[in-house]
Amino acid sequence: MEVLLLSRLQFAATTFFHFLFVPLTLGLSILIAIMETRWASSGNEEYKRMARFWGKIFVINFALGVVTGITLEFQFGTNWSRYAQYVGDIFGSLLAIEATVAFFLESTLIGVWIFTWDRISPKVHATIMWLIAAAVNTSAYFILSANAWMQHPVGYVIRNGRAELEDFIAIITQHLAVIEFLHTVSAAYILSGFFVMGVSAYHLLKKKHLWIFNKSFKMALYFSLFFSIFVVIQGHLNGAEVARTQPSKLAAMESHWKTEANAPIYLFALPNPFGEGNLVEILPIPGALSLLAFHDSSAVVKGLYDFKPEDRPPVFLTFSAFKIMLALGMLFPLLCIWGWFIRNKLTENPKYLRIMLWCIPLPYIAIEAGWIVTEVGRQPWLVWGVMRTSEGVSPVAADQVAVSLIAFIIFYGLLGAAAFWLMARYAKKGPEPAPEPAS
């Protein structure tokens, strides 16, 4: 295999793995901070047990997120050196600023947080978690604004044979950066909420630690309910932004081939994985695609036939990932609304609890699918309209990359197995027993 494909697979595999751990930290940090705040304000030690229980799972995810994140930063140099050279002026500075502004704070404070449960006051301990939560979410903003720049480059000028910075503020405040952030963190919050609800459901089904897991479940339920509804509305804005900035991605997401006004969405369609066009197209909703993309059911939506084959993203993968994300994204608010109606009698509804337990993996699937839509749909561009993926790859030997790719797969497989095994173990074990009152 050639270097390009190997490097792409390696970046995909390592990002996929990194993204198994990071989203949970984005939301769980906030939930734990809320629990600790309640502990500080009420003095109720049960909140402390609760925060400590979730904290253990948080720490595992945080550590895995940190160590796998370095891989991503380094790969821009090792595997994508032409890219690094061409856009380092902009992209590199966003990463460097992220590290100094946010990453230092969260990584330094996590060490303090782990070791000070019994050494500092609840108020300070809660504040540390709030700072960690703020820092991890700020990190997400910088990383996503760097990604948004690859999707929709702004604030730059091509000079000295590379992209040079012209307007820093334009890059970090562009519309796409903001909506990409809102979309991604909302998805991460839903994932965190469903994780907490699923694990809580496990204990509620066993009728163990009822107080802690009833509270945890409800807290996560409100959180997920809000963000799962928010993300549906906000996701629609995302679609409109894609239509405006990346028409070929939108066409691939919907497997929309012919340029037409009043473009439909098919309730069921299947793109030909080996060629052009769709194998199946049934149940069209006329004008729906035009309406969603341009807020006008008669608007013209450009189809894939109007892009040269070398300018089209891989349609089958983009389309399938998008539909999976969409279907799951619709399911989450329904599950939350159902939960809201029975929130005060959860233990009397074992069927719902069992469903929520088995739903833990779904937001993971949705969030990885969403990332596939973003990144695969961006192809063949590395930086939209500026640099092709094939132009960004390092001049390194293919066997080197093949070896590192295989090593990553084996190594990350083992690491992931150990981490998830440990998380499941902690999750099943439940909170530590309450300390004996001093006699």
Added chain:
Amino acid sequence: METIWFLLWGLLWAIYFMLDGFDLGLGTLSPFVAKNDTEKQILYQSMGPFWDGNEVWLITAGGVTFAAFPTAYAVMFSALYSPLMLILFALIIRGVAIELRNKVEGSGWRDAWDICLFVGSLVPALLFGVAFANIFQGIPIDANGVYKGTLFTLLNPYGLLGGLLFLCLFCYHGALWLGIKSTGDLEARALKYARFLWPPLLVLAVVFLAATWFATPLWANYLQNPVLMIVPAIAVVGLLATRFFLQGGAAWKAWFSSSAVIVGATLFGVIGLYPNLLPSSIDPSASLNVTNASSSPLTLKIMLGVALVMVPIVIGYQLWVYHYFRHEVTEEDLIY
């Protein structure tokens, strides 16, 4: 402006080596210095609150290389592909070992992570030295920034010497750290290791400085500006002082002196390198320097603003953390 960033770049690497140096050295020594599970737990906890914050200096050093000198970042990282991948794998298992090891009882689980900690610490300590020594003497890159050697090109005598020096220095630094953070038998053993490591460290340092004369052009800048000699002098004085303090039982002072050795040695190399960032050993005109590899003035300016505000804040809160956890770790303190 480029020169300021060059110095900041060198300083970031120096701080990274100073801080993560003790973690990496201690990890390398861990199978030998800690005799039972309690001692191992104390060893892990002596790095527990710090390793993560330390590793961010690496991420920042990498990020600044990327942002301030993108061409150097691109060529350096792709040329050093295999060693960097090895460092990455090692740092990953090292970090995960520290976080997960004590979370499960049982010797199978813990023994496995102990091996991970050892390998995950040894490999970066050695390879960072190999990588930097190779940068000092230049690596075979052509005018297109394409690397013309193999992994074994890097394992030349001078490169290996640099690797051994780093490894020995970090182990010494780590032994002192454990001496500070532990009590009783473990403390005594850690300090014994430090005393044992010092003579080979001295020999390696002298040989390295001499070999640098023959293998690299680093000394040229010093001959031109003798006042710069103060930088290697700090490393040499630190190396002598640390043994003196160790003898007197002043572990903290010995540790600060060995920190001065690490910072002095790193900056010695970096200043000697100036204005180059990555010299080419086959084509001097292909060398990457602060002018032909740097970012645009605007990027450098914005980043300097961020750095001047944020880096002192970062140093401030990291100092607070070190101060807060300055106490020794004893059996009663173990948390997991």
